[in-house]
Amino acid sequence: MTNTTKQQPDSRGYFGQYGGRYIPKELESAIFEVEAAYNKYKNDPEFLTEYQDLLKNYVGRPSPLYLAKKLTAKLGGAKIYLKREDLNHTGAHKINHCIGEALLAKRMGKKKLLAETGAGQHGVALATAAALMGLECEIHMGAIDIAKQHANVIRMKLLGAKVVEVIQGGKTLKDAVDSAFGSFMQNYNDTFFAIGSVVGPHPYPAMVKDFQSVVGREAKQQILEQERRLPDMLIACVGGGSNAIGLFNEFLGDKTKIIGVEPAGKSFKPGEHAATLTLGKPGVLHGMMTYLLQDGEGQPLPVHSIASGLDYPGVGPEHSYLKDAGRVEYVTANDQEALNAFLELSRTEGIIPALESSHAVAHAIKIAGTLPKENIIIVNLSGRGDKDVDFVAEKLNI
Numbered sequence: 001m002t003n004t005t006k007q008q009p010d011s012r013g014y015f016g017q018y019g020g021r022y023i024p025k026e027l028e029s030a031i032f033e034v035e036a037a038y039n040k041y042k043n044d045p046e047f048l049t050e051y052q053d054l055l056k057n058y059v060g061r062p063s064p065l066y067l068a069k070k071l072t073a074k075l076g077g078a079k080i081y082l083k084r085e086d087l088n089h090t091g092a093h094k095i096n097h098c099i100g101e102a103l104l105a106k107r108m109g110k111k112k113l114l115a116e117t118g119a120g121q122h123g124v125a126l127a128t129a130a131a132l133m134g135l136e137c138e139i140h141m142g143a144i145d146i147a148k149q150h151a152n153v154i155r156m157k158l159l160g161a162k163v164v165e166v167i168q169g170g171k172t173l174k175d176a177v178d179s180a181f182g183s184f185m186q187n188y189n190d191t192f193f194a195i196g197s198v199v200g201p202h203p204y205p206a207m208v209k210d211f212q213s214v215v216g217r218e219a220k221q222q223i224l225e226q227e228r229r230l231p232d233m234l235i236a237c238v239g240g241g242s243n244a245i246g247l248f249n250e251f252l253g254d255k256t257k258i259i260g261v262e263p264a265g266k267s268f269k270p271g272e273h274a275a276t277l278t279l280g281k282p283g284v285l286h287g288m289m290t291y292l293l294q295d296g297e298g299q300p301l302p303v304h305s306i307a308s309g310l311d312y313p314g315v316g317p318e319h320s321y322l323k324d325a326g327r328v329e330y331v332t333a334n335d336q337e338a339l340n341a342f343l344e345l346s347r348t349e350g351i352i353p354a355l356e357s358s359h360a361v362a363h364a365i366k367i368a369g370t371l372p373k374e375n376i377i378i379v380n381l382s383g384r385g386d387k388d389v390d391f392v393a394e395k396l397n398i
């Protein structure tokens with residue numbers, strides 16, 4: 001494997017006008033240190049061998065590329081393949097970059113991993129990687145999210161992480177990010193800030209993509225083995241954008257049509273969705289220039305999605321670039337469509353998808369029947385739905 005990707009930002013971390021590094025002076029040396037370390041290790045054979053060994057023997061890669069025959073037959077059009085990131089250890093794609101970030105932190109001689117989490121999925125994956133590497137782990141989480149996501153809080157604690165309750169502001173993800181940044185500024189000598197998606201200041205968007213790009217490399221090889229040709233279409237859900245770019249990256253230079261699906265939530269009214277690329281405008285958030293759902297003063301707007309992992313007012317800068325360049329099309333699926341897709345995949349294929357991934361499945365369901373039977377779609381099934389079953393049961397009264 002090479003760890004190089006199809007599209008790199010420039011030396012200042014820009015994809016076109018997006019990305020960069022909008023951070024306070026006090027954080028500069030800490031972020032430069034991460035960049036220098038990543039540049040040193042990203043092509044280091046020993047580092048890559050250790051990373052790949054963990055992906056194989058700990059995470060369980062490669063994840064299968066599965067032809068969903070019953071769903072395909074039911075929709076009556078294009079063949080639907082599922083890239084099964086739900087089968088990874090800890091149940092989603094996030095472990096791919098958490099292992100990479102933890103390994104880098106260890107090489108840098110850091111003692112502790114620090115991060116924010118919203119629904120707790122990134123916190124659990126990072127606490128897992130920390131336990132594996134023998135590092136301490138500190139996760140900042142809003143008080144409201146702590147109350148809502150009790151099972152993930154317990155998991156983090158069982159894995160040995162310290163969960164810091166954030167009681168400032170709206171007490172959700174954005175406040176947790178601010179709180180984690182604050183802690184990082186005080187302790188960066190022995191701490192590595194492990195961002196949970198392809199967001200934040202350079203080098204995080206490029207680095208997290210490199211770790212996730214294994215998904216697309218595997219999918220390309222697998223589809224060539226099974227179909228002897230490239231797919232006609234890729235579909236993935238977009239929160240921060242890490243599972244999506246992980247699948248897309250390897251295909252950016254091909255003719256394959258690429259679609260990212262954003263959450264349309266309850267409606268397109270402000271505060272009721274998180275369709276950043278569809279309805280946002282460029283601005284600065286969390287150290288990067290990117291599309292942003294913002295008010296007249298540039299402050300991030302509240303967001304909503306039935307899938308808490310998609311609940312973010314920004315998006316990775318590379319997606320902003322790919323949208324403007326016209327290489328990737330960004331569409332939406334709403335809460336109800338995601339819920340319907342969640343049930344459809346459960347009943348038709350015996351696979352309970354994460355509500356995040358259900359947005360990608362929902363778009364495949366919408367479009368497959370309109371395409372010829374010879375067409376091939378790959379849907380990234382970014383995670384499993386075990387975490388969502390109580391919530392869905394309550395919604396559906398079952």
Ligand SMILES: *Cc1c(COP(=O)(O)O)cnc(C)c1O
Nearest residue numbers: 197239240241242243309356383
């Ligand atoms: C966190 C999460 C997402 C959203 O994050 P991206 O960075 O956009 O991939 C999607 N699916 C699952 C299962 C998640 O846990």
